[in-house]
Amino acid sequence: MESSLPLTIDRRTGLPLHLQLAEQFRAAILDGRLRSGHRLPSTRDLARDLSVSRSVTQAAYDQLHAEGWIEGRTGAGTYVTDVVPLQPAVRHRAAPQPDPAAELLSLRPGIPYIAPTPDPGWRRAWREVSTQSPPRGYDDAAGLPELRAALADHVGRVRGIACGPENILITNGTVHGLRLILTVTRRPGDRIAIEDPGYLNAVVAARDHHLDVVDVPVDSDGLRVSALTEVPAVYVTPSHQYPLGGRLPVARRNELVRWARRNDAMLIEDDYDSEFRYDVAPLPALAQLDLDRVVHLGTLSKTISPALRLGWLVASDAMVDRLARFRAESGDWPGWPMQAALLAMLRDGYLDQTVRKGRRLYADRRLHTCTALAPYGQIIGQEAGLHITLLLPTHLNDQAITTAARQAGVVVAPLSDYRRSTPGPPGLVIGYATPTTPDLHQALKILVQVLDRFDTSRKAPA
Numbered sequence: 001m002e003s004s005l006p007l008t009i010d011r012r013t014g015l016p017l018h019l020q021l022a023e024q025f026r027a028a029i030l031d032g033r034l035r036s037g038h039r040l041p042s043t044r045d046l047a048r049d050l051s052v053s054r055s056v057t058q059a060a061y062d063q064l065h066a067e068g069w070i071e072g073r074t075g076a077g078t079y080v081t082d083v084v085p086l087q088p089a090v091r092h093r094a095a096p097q098p099d100p101a102a103e104l105l106s107l108r109p110g111i112p113y114i115a116p117t118p119d120p121g122w123r124r125a126w127r128e129v130s131t132q133s134p135p136r137g138y139d140d141a142a143g144l145p146e147l148r149a150a151l152a153d154h155v156g157r158v159r160g161i162a163c164g165p166e167n168i169l170i171t172n173g174t175v176h177g178l179r180l181i182l183t184v185t186r187r188p189g190d191r192i193a194i195e196d197p198g199y200l201n202a203v204v205a206a207r208d209h210h211l212d213v214v215d216v217p218v219d220s221d222g223l224r225v226s227a228l229t230e231v232p233a234v235y236v237t238p239s240h241q242y243p244l245g246g247r248l249p250v251a252r253r254n255e256l257v258r259w260a261r262r263n264d265a266m267l268i269e270d271d272y273d274s275e276f277r278y279d280v281a282p283l284p285a286l287a288q289l290d291l292d293r294v295v296h297l298g299t300l301s302k303t304i305s306p307a308l309r310l311g312w313l314v315a316s317d318a319m320v321d322r323l324a325r326f327r328a329e330s331g332d333w334p335g336w337p338m339q340a341a342l343l344a345m346l347r348d349g350y351l352d353q354t355v356r357k358g359r360r361l362y363a364d365r366r367l368h369t370c371t372a373l374a375p376y377g378q379i380i381g382q383e384a385g386l387h388i389t390l391l392l393p394t395h396l397n398d399q400a401i402t403t404a405a406r407q408a409g410v411v412v413a414p415l416s417d418y419r420r421s422t423p424g425p426p427g428l429v430i431g432y433a434t435p436t437t438p439d440l441h442q443a444l445k446i447l448v449q450v451l452d453r454f455d456t457s458r459k460a461p462a
């Protein structure tokens, strides 16, 4: 029996015509309008009736056939099968909601300024990648050998870490590197010390690995080494403690490395925004002091863009070998184009140039931010990085202030979001790198008006 099913085609929806047809046949079979054994019109007749090309009707039938809704009997037409196929689960896709923060001025910490027009160094690197064929095989799981060599030179020059390519592993950024270390070297239930307040993604990574997170207090210089208990691993941000901004003094760095040797512990050094410091001398990386104890994590997220998802890990050659062996099995390492582009950026001096430009830009912005906010509390962490922290008088609630700021059009992070068990004053963590300079000025103007509505006259704690 031929079907006289009312079929419609709507060319405005953008949905391919054969999918529209197939969907209507499916619906008709499911609700019983077409029963098993029903004969369908030929693809030619159906195409003529609907004024579509035969390739459309043929594609619709092919689809229904592949899914088991219809069967063809050579020379005898096409029929609805007698087995109702398993219906694919309907995926209800929520309509994408506009991001409510997209319209706001952002002073959230952590993202560098990214110019709207790419500069020549960037374009040159990608042009170079586009002229090469990709390598044949699966590459080296530790990263491209030439890139590892270039990064060994780079970290030697800018971070004073004496190392070779065998000490470098290319990552998708800090968190990727951290998770790799935890996967390969830690067991569920192991303890790991993490700064409190500290970087929440590090805490989440540790908890995801079922580690027991030990909160270590922080002061204005960074991690309080004297407060460390016996743990086999410590995650630390010595170049600019996140989020308080302290720079771990040399004496404390030495004390930390001595402590690690005594306790046979691993130090995970997150060097996330070490490229930026203002009018202060560089401090030695922990990895410079003892590469057998320290795994050092570097990233492009604070210099070029977090969207690159690219970074590096520096460790002993034995550790790099161990991590690379794991990666060879997991298949989880950065793709060749990214690595090739970074190699070109290092070789052409693009990374150095971006850092130099950033330093100049951020130095002015930092000054402006500190000047605008100084009357409202104690500013800490301003010697380095891309953010400062404003400590507020203890009677204030930083969540209420950030809510009021958001209502006024500015996003800032409350310090209490970063605290776990160690109490401390409220505050605001303010990133000054992301917006354009006029937007930064506007955002600070608004933030100052918001702070004026709170009683900040009582002194912030020292």
Ligand SMILES: Cc1ncc(COP(=O)(O)O)c(C=O)c1O
Binding pocket: 109, 110, 172, 173, 174, 175, 176, 199, 237, 242, 270, 272, 298, 299, 300, 301, 306, 311
């Ligand atoms: C303390 C800290 N470490 C590292 C990163 C960067 O992580 P990734 O390299 O994975 O982008 C951030 C970014 O906000 C950070 O705040």
